[in-house]
Amino acid sequence: KAGVTQTPRYLIKTRGQQVTLSCSPISGHRSVSWYQQTPGQGLQFLFEYFSETQRNKGNFPGRFSGRQFSNSRSEMNVSTLELGDSALYLCASSLSGTGNPGANVLTFGAGSRLTVL
Amino acid sequence: SQQGEEDPQALSIQEGENATMNCSYKTSINNLQWYRQNSGRGLVHLILIRSNEREKHSGRLRVTLDTSKKSSSLLITASRAADTASYFCATVPGNTGKLIFGQGTTLQVKP
Numbered sequence: 376k377a378g379v380t381q382t383p384r385y386l387i388k389t390r391g392q393q394v395t396l397s398c399s400p401i402s403g404h405r406s407v408s409w410y411q412q413t414p415g416q417g418l419q420f421l422f423e424y425f426s427e428t429q430r431n432k433g434n435f436p437g438r439f440s441g442r443q444f445s446n447s448r449s450e451m452n453v454s455t456l457e458l459g460d461s462a463l464y465l466c467a468s469s470l471s472g473t474g475n476p477g478a479n480v481l482t483f484g485a486g487s488r489l490t491v492l
Numbered sequence: 493s494q495q496g497e498e499d500p501q502a503l504s505i506q507e508g509e510n511a512t513m514n515c516s517y518k519t520s521i522n523n524l525q526w527y528r529q530n531s532g533r534g535l536v537h538l539i540l541i542r543s544n545e546r547e548k549h550s551g552r553l554r555v556t557l558d559t560s561k562k563s564s565s566l567l568i569t570a571s572r573a574a575d576t577a578s579y580f581c582a583t584v585p586g587n588t589g590k591l592i593f594g595q596g597t598t599l600q601v602k603p
Contacts, residue, residue, distance in 0.1 A: 408591065418580065420593075467534075
């Protein structure tokens with residue numbers, strides 16, 4: 376069974392640019408969550424998608440957006456990049472989502488490391 | 493603010509010793525999870541303990557949960573160099589539906 380795949384693994388952008396990150400969940404998993412990890416703030420919840428709908432959202436500005444496709448693959452986009460957006464972006468999938476106490480164990484991808492110059 | 497807070501932030505021990513890390517949380521939960529992250533990689537789920545459980549074991553891992561104190565502990569027995577990693581607790585606060593992680597404990601096991 377293939378794991379969670381994130382692409383690209385590493386990328387470098389400059390301020391003002393935008394970036395799109397991709398996540399392919401484990402087959403059969405319908406929920407995809409995104410997290411931002413930085414040394415200062417730790418793991419911050421970005422959003423969760425389930426069946427193509429954003430079900431939960433963290434406290435991030437509107438520059439951060441995402442979507443989920445019918446095959447459960449997900450993308451997140453960050454527009455007008457700032458230096459502070461440099462981080463490891465982690466995607467995780469689960470069967471039915473983090474709100475389901477019986478099935479909210481997450482399987483993480485290896486992450487996409489974004490550097491903003 | 494974070495739902496979970498780990499203590500200590502960093503821990504350094506010798507191989508063979510036991511490592512204990514603690515997690516405190518703020519609101520009611522259905523379950524609490526522990527994850528491990530090797531440097532710069534994705535997180536790996538270790539164990540889930542439900543709110544009606546007090547202790548759970550998985551191999552060399554022992555997790556306890558005290559809902560009255562809103563705290564949990566993770567014990568790694570007979571540690572190995574390969575256990576060197578960061579360990580995070582995670583909970584879903586109330587009915588938010590968001591799995592929120594603590595700041596983590598960085599464990600170094602010296603050979």
